[in-house]
Amino acid sequence: MMTATPLNTKSTTRAVVFAYHDVGVRCLSVLLDAGVDVALVVTHEDAAGDLIWFDSVAELAARHGIPTITPDDPNTDAVVAQIAALAPDFFFSFYYKLMLKAPLLEIPRRGALNMHGSLLPYYRGRVPVNWAIIHGETQTGATLHYMTVKPDAGHIVDQTAVPILQDDTAGDVFRKVTCAAEITLHRALPQLINGTAASRSQDLSLGGYFGGRRPEHGRIDWSLSATQIHNLIRAVAPPYPGTYTTLDGKELRLLRSRVVNQQVNNHAKSVFFCDNSGCYVHCAGGGTLQLFALEYAGKPVLPSEYLTIFGTSQHTLD
Template sequence: MTRAVVFAYHDVGVRCLSVLIDAGVEIALVVTHQDAPGDLIWFDSVAELAARYAIPTITPDDPNTPEIVAQITALAPDFIFSFYYKLMIKTPLLAIPKQGALNLHGSLLPAYRGRVPVNWAIIHGETETGATLHYMTEKPDAGAIVEQTAVPILGDDTAGDVFRKVTCAAEITLHRALPALIAGTAAAKPQDLTQGGYFGGRRPEHGKIDWSLSANAIHNLIRAVAPPYPGAYTTLSGKPLRVLRSRMIDQKANNDAKSVFFCDNHGCYVHCSGGGTLQLLALEWDGKHINPAEYLAVFGNEALYLA
């Protein structure tokens, strides 16, 4: 029987661990994360799935300690798999499995190597992304590719929408590649690392809207950080405004030096100084949801400028 040690977290971790269990792979150990206090947990639990199947589970702050390396060495796994595990798995661990260590990454490598690839792909207006199964090397997301599955990014998709597609693509990718991996016949294609690039993590403050940009660029930011992520934000009449959902109305030029915010009975809109018009479909003003009728009750038909 094929034996694996699995490093996993999040929905991708749950679905890919499920693929291994379904295929009859012996899971000798699951390494996952404790949910951080205060985090919004909107995804499924790898720890709960492992407990359901009585799989031993650990949640170390650092998986690369000599003690854990020794523990995993003693298990003599054929494979190590990493499915959306957040920490780097270093060379001593990567050298343990007899048939290799593989990672499932949420982009079509070599594009969008590094952190939060789904969010970055939307910010850059990509129309396609996917999931890639590749061998791990000391350099992250750089190893030879075993299998990929592409998914579309539609023009109004949020990061949550795309992440659900990527989760499905990850499951399909692993399921398709697993028989050849177990048999030792899987082909692997080296990456061309002159293509694509590395991207870092994102923080809530990166969701601040730059109203000098085009409506298209602002729309991409809004949907890339829409809930369950922290959301795009700005200030309206001296109070914080969170923009949770938008859609493009047009891409016409705008001669105003500033972006103009206004609402009517049909909705709330911004004529963007960088060109184009957005309809803002979901808003929080001063911590509360606000609809067009409520805006009109406060501001009337007054148009407000956004810096």
Template structure:
């Protein structure tokens, strides 16, 4: 029976750890994170799954601490797996397992190496993403690929909807590749890093909407940071306008000549963006209170003294 140390967090961590257990892997230690009180925890718990199976769990602040490395080395693992673990693992850890260290990344590598790949793929208007199981190197997301699974991104999919697809893709890729990996006969292919790109992390402030951009770009930002992520927003004289959901623009042009404007028509709420195209807004808050599309014209008029709000 193969022995594995698993670094894992989030839904991908839960599902991929479940795959290892289903294949009879002896998971001798789980390394995960303590949930942050400053973060909305909408995802499943790796620690709870490990506890159900009697697997010892540690949550070090620094997994590369020599004492942690020594503790894990004493377990003599055959494999090390990383499934959405948030901290970088350095060479002393990666060198521990006899049959390699393997990471599950939430994109079709070499595209979208780095942080929050699902969100970046949506922001950039991709119609496809997926999950990739690859060998871990000190350089992030750069090792040879052993399995990939693609999933579609539909035009109105939000980040959580795509993330759920990527979670399933990760489970499928690992389940398919694991027998050969455990038997030592998996064939890995090198990445062409020049064909991909690396992206950094994102902050809540990065959700600020530039309404002068084309409607399609604004729509992609809105759905990429929609709840449970912090949401896309812009500031107005009467408070913060937060847009939680929109519909992919059809190409219809607005009545304001390309001047960014929020207005209501026929009981529906629209934003005219910088390219003159209309974006229908389905869920909006103004100063943390819902702005109902059916009554948005009255609400805007009551709040701003005008039936339309300039967004520029």
């Protein structure tokens, strides 16, 4: 006969949590499950016009009766004073978008920790999952590290790797990284709480910093190879903005693809064409792409419509 395990009660370990997105929800859940006293959650208002495809940290905090604030800048004197008055042992940052400056980072008695979506020291900075796919990496992961004023540069406490398969989109990989973040924090948290967690410095000569990406960065350079273009397509596939090009003066969005061969083509420019089996591009940089999810002139195109809309003629892509 199984006996019920009592729910955790709050411990004497107090934390302030800066969090957003699915990683924020799952990692905050780990802290709550462990009984950490989360005194305050700092999160973001969802931006008007954004596609909200992820869970809400604010809703999770509300279910647990945790006070929540959404400052435009957490580094103002008023917010710093509010947080300092809580006397937290730890800060935890889980997919929070804004930088925490020195006055904030000096508050927690036992340190400030961040969960980063790569295997540090590689892919420091913004949107690490997307950049890893663009560069054709075969693995990435989640890293728990101490925060310093220089972003993503502090000592590493723990990290977990996940594979990137050759046709994985950023959404696929982000879901894996979310699981990796939860596993990493769950494994490291007991040692952080009892003061036995080890850490190691990063070799910052490895990897590098990457900036954010904007929708216009999805324009395809058709001089590249099929593999390079495929990596961009899957790196920004929905729910991200997607890649695009121009065909006969109208915008063509390419949302899903696969490389069907990597042979060098005898084409000075990339060539788009359709037949009874689908739509393809012979890429000027070598190889052929098969295209699956398309939008043309602002409307989704079903596979049954390919020949009706595009015909069997070849179209040059610049």
